[in-house]
Amino acid sequence: MPTPSFTFECISNTVIAENIHELEFTKPEGIEFTEGQFLLLDVPLIGNTEDIQPRAYSIASSPNDETLLFVIKLVPDGRASTWVKEEVKQGTQTRIQCPFGKFVLDTETSKEYVMMCTSTGIAPFRSQLRTILPKGETRKIDLFFGLLNEEEIFWEEELKELVNQYPNFSYHISVGDPESSFDGFKGYVQQHAAEVITDFSNKQIYICGAPIMAKSVKQEAIETWGVAKEDVHMEGFI
């Protein structure tokens, strides 16, 4: 069966950090997805709306939310990046196909969650956290959020609110190349995780972000931390 397609409309397009846009869209009637999945969005070429190409974006809102939320990192000269930066505003409509992907939480195991991401790789985790925590998930959840520098940090207030509301949830920010005044963790997400978590035997790992990072964290999880292959899940933002 072909994946259903819908039209949605932009509600807001906000710059929330350096080169990072948060986009909220209307949620079309009948759309269905599981937290962690992505959709394909039709992106027109600026200056020629007949020239359309799809781009994949993870849905950052929960299936229970009233709207669809995305977080998009602009890349130089990228088609979607230029469209988001220059064209998308309240009222912009486009076609989407949804849902896609298997980056969903494994409900067959009772192991605790370790979520590891860089930059906009946090999107599917936001969807998952906003779905499972209000539903009463009580097992421990650690989110490791890696960024290049302090200017790229976003959604920290929201993460703090989740920590205050749900004692089983913690988040850990790592910055790769901070200013000298930065007093948080300096380095890669996997270095941070290895420092915070001393025993991975009861953990399942979810990794999302740049493919190079995702592959190297996956390898480290299996080979160094001893996590079983079936407990390591990844989504690379190719």
Ligand SMILES: Cc1cc2nc3c(=O)[nH]c(=O)nc-3n(C[C@H](O)[C@H](O)[C@H](O)COP(=O)(O)OP(=O)(O)OC[C@H]3O[C@@H](n4cnc5c(N)ncnc54)[C@H](O)[C@@H]3O)c2cc1C
């Ligand atoms: C499952 C999945 C989920 C994703 N979710 C997200 C998400 O939530 N947030 C997010 O930010 N991203 C996400 N991505 C990445 C996203 O799909 C896009 O790849 C990203 O936004 C860049 O798209 P673009 O159209 O701006 O760049 P593109 O036009 O695809 O270009 C990418 C890069 O290639 C260069 N390039 C393009 N054409 C050429 C050429 N002919 N020769 C040489 N270089 C070229 C561009 O300069 C640019 O730097 C996801 C990807 C996948 C696979």
